Amino acid sequence: MRRVAIIGTGQTRHARCRDDASQPELVREAAAAALADAELRPADIDAVLLSNMELFEGRAFPELWAGEGAFACGKPCMKVATGGTSGTSACIAAFHQVASGLFDTALVVGFEKHSEGHTQTGMALTDPFWDRAVASGALGNFALSISEYMTERGVTERQAALVAVKARTNAARNPHAHLKSPEVTVEEVLASRMLAHPVRLFDMCPQSDGACAMVVASEECARRACSRPAWVKATATRHEQPYLGDIDRRLCAMRTLRDASRAVYAAAGIIDPLAELDVAEIYEPVTYAELAWYEALGFCEDGGAGRLIEDGVTSMDGALPVNPSGGVLSTNPVGASGVIRVAEAALQIHGRGGARQVDGARLALATGYGVYAWADAVVLGAEP
């Protein structure tokens, strides 16, 4: 397998509604930004990968409509759709395509326009026999698992609120972010509207319109085109059983993310992730999930996540800044959200993070999450 690097990234402005752009135009906005960042032309791209939750917008073949926005005409174009992990999985697929020698360059574009469709309906269109009769959606699924997690690990609503404050404060330094609240307080989070006990409005990710793109290149191309490539050091994907009720202890065990992260740590030679990683961009659709992920990712012992957020270990000036971008809690165009995690991690290695840059970041983790059924993990480094 050949070495692979990310040599350019680009994002749109993310917002609740982007009526100023059609879906192909939104895709073009991100794709053109990534090409400009990599200083490449459309003709330099060998293959295109799109990530999108097609049922959310109620149309089949999103690659057919939006593909030309991603410069895909005349090139091999592939769509990846695996729920919340669609974006990270599309990135991993592009890494594999370039690593295999099949292509020298690939362009990944993730996008979603929640304002144009029915996300709830899309979420409800799962298994037509059992799931639809008792559907609880993403929110209900999280809320259920959180009661179990809080009971077992003693996590508090206040500790979860600290995650919301960190996310929205970090987002204020990210020019692309959807929700930015530099002044938000724990008290405001705890006073926000209850959605599904104990999840409040400020605990939950938004639905955003937006797109994110990146240019993936072989070693030869990366060294020629980029002064500071973000090298792909390891990737892993894990799938699970389909029913929420089948999964052993859900947030507490989080087998998919636990196993995927252990696989990438082993492949990248990481023994102590909290000490060795410089930055992490993790897919946290709800505040409590970020705490559970700290444990699943081995940033602390099981039961130690509340303490980690209270001590500021994962804040911008802590030992391991988690989600300098503001994360999914601040920006969530689902098909793009996973691409954003990997792109933001790459941006940190590129040293182009602007006000959200972690000084001297050389080793970064990005993760994807789709209900409990899928998890992706990617390690990027300043050295191949």
Place this chain on the structure above:
Amino acid sequence: MSERIAVKHTMDLAWRYASGEAMERFCADLSDRRIEALRCGGCGRRYLPPRPFCGNCRLRMTERVPVRDVGTLVAWTVVHTPILDGRTGEPRPAPYGMGLIRLDGADTTLNHYLAEADPARLRVGSRVRAVWRPALRGAMDDILHFEVLS
């Protein structure tokens, strides 16, 4: 600048899905207020709702084991922002309780509605019992919801 145009579409479509033997039998049993799980010949895990394969062992399951209509609440929530009911397209009146319930005789948990919607009266570990529809139809929602046993 002129007003931007947004094109509206409404779709009304019907779909039809084959249930497979495990789900067919499960529904037929419900009309007799009988619940059976499928037990994996590899790991011994008793799956409810029944489905053809054990994902972990990758085996097809055929052994049926009896399950009671009482069990333990493993997780719960009270939903204030309902999602659409996938069968009707309408939101369920909120607030309403939901739980993950491990019925006696099964190892997996069922995602289902709770009669209780007061957070103060719900806790992990509570015992719950199925409330059945008076006229059973052999359908997935013959169990209306679960009530908490005092």
